[in-house]
Amino acid sequence: xxxxxxxxxxxxxxxxxxxxxxxxxxxxxxxxxxxxxxxVLACLSAPLYAKWAGVDPFASxxxxxIQIDGADVPVMEQSTEGLGLGYTPLGPTWRLGxxxxxxxSQGRDVMARxxxxxxxxxxxxxxxxxxxxxxxxxAGLIAGYFGGITDTVLSRLLDVLWAFPIYLxxxxxxxxxxxxxIRIGPIDIESGxxxxxxxxxxIVYVPYVARPIRxxxxxxxxxxxxxxxxxxxxxxxxxxxxxxxxNITTTLIVFVPLMMALNMLTESALSFxxxxxxxxxxxxxxxxxxxxxxxxxxxxxxxxxxxxxxxSVMALNVFGDGxxxxxxxxxxxxxxxx
Amino acid sequence: xxxxxxxxxxxxLFVMFGISVIVFLIFFATPGADPAARIAGRxxxxxxxxxxxxxxxxxxxxxxxxxKMMEKIFVTGDLTSFVNRGWKVVPAVxxxxxxxxxxxxxxxxxxxxxxxxxxIVAAATRDSWLDKLLMALGLLGISMPVYWLGEVMNLITQSRYHDSWAFxxxxxxxxxxxxxxxKGWFLTLVIPWITLAILYIGIYGRVLRAAIIESLQEDFxxxxxxxGLSETRILLRHALRTSLIAFVTLFGLDFGALVGGxxxxxxxxxxxxxxxxxxxxxxxxxxxxxxxxxxxxxxxFVVIANAVVDFVYILLDPRLRTS
Amino acid sequence: xxxxxxxxxxxxxxxxxxxxxxxxxxxxLEESEILGVVGESGSGKTVSLLAVMGLITDPxxxxxxSIRYKGRELVGLPARELRRLRGNEIAxxxxxxxxxxxxxxxxxxxIAEQIxxxxxxxxxxxxxRVEELLAEVNFPNPHEAMSRYxxxxxxxxxxxxxxxxxxxxxxxxxxxxxxxxxxxxxxxxGILDLVRKLRATHKSAVVFITHDMGVVSExxxxxxxxxxxxxxxxxxxMELFSDxxxxxxxxxxxxxxxxxxxxxxxxxxxxxxxxxxxRLPQGCAFGPRxxxxxxxxxxxxxxxxxxxHAAACFRVAQA
Numbered sequence: 001x002x003x004x005x006x007x008x009x010x011x012x013x014x015x016x017x018x019x020x021x022x023x024x025x026x027x028x029x030x031x032x033x034x035x036x037x038x039x040v041l042a043c044l045s046a047p048l049y050a051k052w053a054g055v056d057p058f059a060s061x062x063x064x065x066i067q068i069d070g071a072d073v074p075v076m077e078q079s080t081e082g083l084g085l086g087y088t089p090l091g092p093t094w095r096l097g098x099x100x101x102x103x104x105s106q107g108r109d110v111m112a113r114x115x116x117x118x119x120x121x122x123x124x125x126x127x128x129x130x131x132x133x134x135x136x137x138x139a140g141l142i143a144g145y146f147g148g149i150t151d152t153v154l155s156r157l158l159d160v161l162w163a164f165p166i167y168l169x170x171x172x173x174x175x176x177x178x179x180x181x182i183r184i185g186p187i188d189i190e191s192g193x194x195x196x197x198x199x200x201x202x203i204v205y206v207p208y209v210a211r212p213i214r215x216x217x218x219x220x221x222x223x224x225x226x227x228x229x230x231x232x233x234x235x236x237x238x239x240x241x242x243x244x245x246x247n248i249t250t251t252l253i254v255f256v257p258l259m260m261a262l263n264m265l266t267e268s269a270l271s272f273x274x275x276x277x278x279x280x281x282x283x284x285x286x287x288x289x290x291x292x293x294x295x296x297x298x299x300x301x302x303x304x305x306x307x308x309x310x311x312s313v314m315a316l317n318v319f320g321d322g323x324x325x326x327x328x329x330x331x332x333x334x335x336x337x338x
Numbered sequence: 339x340x341x342x343x344x345x346x347x348x349x350x351l352f353v354m355f356g357i358s359v360i361v362f363l364i365f366f367a368t369p370g371a372d373p374a375a376r377i378a379g380r381x382x383x384x385x386x387x388x389x390x391x392x393x394x395x396x397x398x399x400x401x402x403x404x405x406k407m408m409e410k411i412f413v414t415g416d417l418t419s420f421v422n423r424g425w426k427v428v429p430a431v432x433x434x435x436x437x438x439x440x441x442x443x444x445x446x447x448x449x450x451x452x453x454x455x456x457x458i459v460a461a462a463t464r465d466s467w468l469d470k471l472l473m474a475l476g477l478l479g480i481s482m483p484v485y486w487l488g489e490v491m492n493l494i495t496q497s498r499y500h501d502s503w504a505f506x507x508x509x510x511x512x513x514x515x516x517x518x519x520x521k522g523w524f525l526t527l528v529i530p531w532i533t534l535a536i537l538y539i540g541i542y543g544r545v546l547r548a549a550i551i552e553s554l555q556e557d558f559x560x561x562x563x564x565x566g567l568s569e570t571r572i573l574l575r576h577a578l579r580t581s582l583i584a585f586v587t588l589f590g591l592d593f594g595a596l597v598g599g600x601x602x603x604x605x606x607x608x609x610x611x612x613x614x615x616x617x618x619x620x621x622x623x624x625x626x627x628x629x630x631x632x633x634x635x636x637x638x639f640v641v642i643a644n645a646v647v648d649f650v651y652i653l654l655d656p657r658l659r660t661s
Numbered sequence: 662x663x664x665x666x667x668x669x670x671x672x673x674x675x676x677x678x679x680x681x682x683x684x685x686x687x688x689x690l691e692e693s694e695i696l697g698v699v700g701e702s703g704s705g706k707t708v709s710l711l712a713v714m715g716l717i718t719d720p721x722x723x724x725x726x727s728i729r730y731k732g733r734e735l736v737g738l739p740a741r742e743l744r745r746l747r748g749n750e751i752a753x754x755x756x757x758x759x760x761x762x763x764x765x766x767x768x769x770x771x772i773a774e775q776i777x778x779x780x781x782x783x784x785x786x787x788x789x790r791v792e793e794l795l796a797e798v799n800f801p802n803p804h805e806a807m808s809r810y811x812x813x814x815x816x817x818x819x820x821x822x823x824x825x826x827x828x829x830x831x832x833x834x835x836x837x838x839x840x841x842x843x844x845x846x847x848x849x850x851g852i853l854d855l856v857r858k859l860r861a862t863h864k865s866a867v868v869f870i871t872h873d874m875g876v877v878s879e880x881x882x883x884x885x886x887x888x889x890x891x892x893x894x895x896x897x898x899m900e901l902f903s904d905x906x907x908x909x910x911x912x913x914x915x916x917x918x919x920x921x922x923x924x925x926x927x928x929x930x931x932x933x934x935x936x937x938x939x940r941l942p943q944g945c946a947f948g949p950r951x952x953x954x955x956x957x958x959x960x961x962x963x964x965x966x967x968x969x970h971a972a973a974c975f976r977v978a979q980a
Contacts (some may be wrong), residue, residue, distance in 0.1 A: 006496070163356075164357055165599055167603070168602075176365060177623045182368075253481075268486075302486070309483050310478065310482045313482075314477055328363075558761055562763065564716060564827075565750065565775040565826070566748030566775070569776075620739050655765060656765055656810040
């Protein structure tokens, strides 16, 4: 070591740098992040894949015929048993671009639908996470900071939402809005829009975020630096923005992967119950729903999307755990219930 | 003391009232969701719509409709379905309670026992390969969609391996009454119990492990070691005992929610006609009276579960008793 | 001889390298003798006694040297054997009575648990013994106190309960780790009286860990001063207080307010702070803070001499 280096003051790393160094050392978290990013990339390539394979994953193609090893193979095979009324879709060919995972009951390429479906699942859960974090943070900040009657009303409302079984609430909201969409003032969301599940899932998880944020804001509200700012006459919104929000950022970041995992499961459940993503659009949940009828003949149609959900959710959870340990080790944010 | 109980009771009523209002508003006052249009059908004329509206009382003020509905659910109990006219809603709910209770009770026993074992073993061997394996499996359980797991179970036990020695005992899907056929009741429920329990085993095993490890850092554990107690006793009587508080809270809330209809997905996949399935069918038909009845029933259970949690809390933690 | 510790070394593997928390500590303890162990936090006084108790559970720790209890070697003793001694022949009282008791059990239950861990007696008999013990540590209403939970008692009462628990099996050796630090001054005096009385009635030898020279001057027969994991001075109470040899001991004594005469405006503080165990200086660990250090202190480490009163300082050897 040179003398100059000794004379230099020790370079102090900021808390963020320390946290990210810690996260980078967490091999499980990094591997999970890689897996998740890979899934995201694959789903983003869905249009390219469909174009390359020359299939339309949204149109029913019962009479399509494909070529395998030079032989013509129909996508739907007429049943030869009994009355011969039923069809059995093509099983997996294990050839990329050529009905890799076989066809579904409408003769559509399951692989292409998987990628498109993943895209909707990821978009919905990601957008719902952002929605929940914004609304939940706003509610938590307002309730925790202003206290009094505002807090009482907001907290009681959150209590009631919290006591509600999540799935029942989500299903109720979906059923009501599925036929006609939502039309409140300037907001006009058509039925069948991907925004419907985003908003519904976003709303039902608001208490998950708002309650812990409220608690944190409440204790920050009585911390010395905030009391000092209030005494100096700094306006409330400025204190919220400059002093309180930065102090809850780590909690919010830790929420992102864990909320997204929860949202993915919820979205898939709603779609499975056919009240989430509407046909002809696909999500992993709707593909499982389609595959239910084929479960005993072509089980892959239902198995693969479930596996995709499990892998994505697990990757998000492992990464979320690592993120929490790195950023906010004493945090009480745990893997979600339901 | 009496004041505290009354206060708690008041809170319970408030939460139930809140839930009923929210559900009522969701179905009767969401812009664009016209219940009369649903009942009258797609191509109904304006006159028919008006008639339906009047007939079902949708033209009266909202609070009147709300009060009437609550009266019919809780006081007279003669609420009838909008879809199958004449079908009494309250008895239908009562009939499906045993199915849901059977499903949830069995699964709860399974998940509590297994997750306590997993939590203890993982905490005792923390950072070992066994701990890591158990926690990874727990995470897998949390990450799988429950309805998908149910389908996989069906695929294995009803179709692919049904004829093997391992699963030939599995009866076809459906529910059998305990009083008619106790053995059939048990056998039909085994696979649904396992399916439902797997998710919760994952959550509870992980939560308990974390709580035990946190307890093991406490000063009183060092005192217990200084007393010369065995590691097993320290783990079970001191660390586990103080960790159960978090565990019980979670259990009360989840149990209440499940009995209240959150087991819906499991019920749908396994063809069990419990509360969840009833709610789901009613939602599909937008059968508003049935939805109100099942959701109110759900909220009663959730609220009772919350109160029971508070009570057990006091039993478990003497620090709360004096106040 | 109850306890004989020879060249005890305790080190911890950490991310930043090996930390030697205890480096070559030796001391002896006679029957019913009170040894005061003094030092700032981080000086290794607690760690060395935890090592004696076999309570260092950190898997990254390694313990070398010899700890003989009544002639029996404790280092390397199987956990089961050690457990039989712990709580039975060697008992420990901890610093913070607020957190030292399991919150969900009554005082009586917790004391009886210890008795029944070591003696084969019925629950009822154990409870009778608990009541006697609580009376002995001056509980005003021992029978009622048995069914109390820790949170229902004051700090002083809890510490009495902890002491009663430690005494429940008539230990030959009692290790008290700053038992009065977390308590009010008035309560402190009562606890010190109790320790003195118990030494007389139970004939237990006591190792009393503290950072408070005042407490040592009231209680200890012999004193051991520790700094940065080593013993820097040892001697009888008389020797140490009338003739402190190590500059660190002198500095510690300087920080007690005099009981008589004019009160100084400010107590003299020891300049600087204890060194990090990761970056101990090559020579005397106290050197950088020492008012009288000179060249040898920088390069060589002074050894603790032999004899009943000894100090690890070149200035002493020189004198």
